[in-house]
Amino acid sequence: MTTQQLRPIRGVHNAPLEEFYTSGHRTCQGCESALVLRLMVKAAGPRTIVLGSTGCMYVANTTYYSTPWVVPWMHTQLGSSGSAATGTAAGLKALMQKGKMRDEPINVISFCGDGGGVDMGLSAISASLTHPEYNHLVLLYDNESYANTDIQASGSSPWGANTTFSPPGRERRIMNTRWKKNTAIMLAHGHPKSRYFATGCPSYSLDLMNKVRKALTIGGPTFIHTFDPCPKGWDYDPKYSHELGMMAVEAGLWVQWEMEDGKLTYNGPSRMIATGRRKRRPVVEYLKRQGRFAHFTEEDIAYFQAQVDEMWEKWGTPGISSVKLDLTGDRA
């Protein structure tokens, strides 16, 4: 089972000039998910097949007779990014074994949004991660709502955020009260034969590109979850897309990490926070820049901050996993 040996990119000046996801997509101004795809395939290189499940990054990229893709791509249904990845990798392998195709390592990347990955496609992704014989990467780009269909709440919409499914309410407070975020660690816990899991953010472009390269080089099924500010659904000036991604990481709301063969490391500012060399920024600085949180009261802000504090102060793996080991108690 061979893969392309993609070397880490050392410094932005060594980033490949070639583009395999270029202009001609119909996304919003300042769309960070488009940037994720651009960086993803820039890192992966020309011998790559991309599969996309329904969502902004499918609809806006491949409307009638036009596309920004330079590499081959295919649309797949909303819940089936995992199945498409396994199927394509298996198909390529079979064709090569039968001699119907030149035997060479081809990157297979399947992407899905948070609707496709955190909600409905989760089981298919999980299934794809149980097939160590196939090489592929599932990339989950998370803009925290069903942004393509005009901002409905998804499983990963943050607590309190205004969406068309969770308005703040005029008479009575409605709000989104759910809290679910750590999809990558959730998947990492249950699929011991998959060798690589990571989170990323396009504001840290080099880190993201190197994670994609590592995932494709290591072999077997791999998974990356990215955090993409969305100017439309989050309601802010598109100019600040890059800045908001950095703020979320610096506030400890989004944690940058990777797990290679079961060994977990924090990256970038998250590493500084985890090792105590840097203080987390107050979450309110991040919240008050976005219209989707404009209805927040002082109590809401305090609650939000308390949730983030708990992630870092109480969890077994700070900011990442709430699993704690306790060998003293025995209820049997």
Add this chain to the structure above:
Amino acid sequence: MTTYAVEVVYRGVFQKTLSRNICRGIVLAAHKEGKVGTAFGRYGDSPERNGVPAKYFAVVADDRIELEESLAKYEPKEVDVTICADDTLCRGLESWGWYGLQAINALTKENGTLIVTSKQTPESLLEDIHRTDTPYNLAILSGPASFSGLWVYKDDHTDVRILGALAKVLPGLVGLESYCQAIEEQWKSGAKVVSARRSYEQLHVRPVEPGEGSSAPRFSFEKPGWEEMKEALVVQGVAKGAGFRGGDGGFQAGRSEVFKKFSTRTMRPVINFEICTKCTLCWLQCPDTCFDVTPDGLYDVNTEACCGCGVCEDVCPVPDCITMVGEEHFKDNFSQYDWYQRDKEGYRQWLKGITAAQSAQKRSHGLHHWGQYQEELAAAGRGDNDDN
């Protein structure tokens, strides 16, 4: 037996609530005069994208049968009034669901009216607006474009000021008094009624003769049906790209020929090549792959692909190296790098002037912090911004 149709051409998401308010206002006012109407967004524009041009329609008829008959056409093929809520749309619009560049007045009827909210003169706007074969009127509602976001609305009275203007240019649709009643009922605001009346009085209308206006080409191309498409391919891929301007050095990405995105832009990055440190960030962080890498390691904006998000200005570590400048200062999609190579001194002088002009203006693309709109409205004197 008359049916009236009005379209609002607006910036997707930034002016979504504004255009909905205008079209709802028209229909509610029509009810006051015993007419019926309907307000709807164009199907092909949904889901909207930030800044991408979109349309909202209001159709009003004397009775329900007549209305249903006109709606069988699915969306109006011609309109009595086109309302352009942002003057940078005057150069034409490329909606995300349709192809090519459409003139702003493409649907405006003979002797119809184009209302533009703008701080420019009619003559300056007519340099952008495509010429037509039939006469029409150009009405200018003095004021800046009103931008807000999906969740927080900037209530600067632009919605009712446009309704007041509409009463002036198309009194047959609905009269001013009916608009004022509807506004009072809908928004419970006397101040908004005053704003509507004031814009009715102050509206400036200029007749436009056939042949007046811009002759700039409208970019369009063949749209193949499914039978003409290539076998096993729904969409053709994009070329890989090559060196800068086809040469050996640098890199110029291949780009989609059928969707260019520049009509989404209200501001464009202007680059001071002399202080650029070649840090790569503008190029690397651009979601739209706009930057061409020149052989000497500088970055030239491809203005056909740039949609003006402003991320490059934000990530650039050198102060004043990249400045976002309002689109009203430009007439075409020229290459700044080519100009700089040709005439360095001329470029320097232009750059100095244009960045100074921009620093006097404010960027209005949505929310920067909570409470911002209230602060801006208070500073402008509660929405009465028709004098600035």
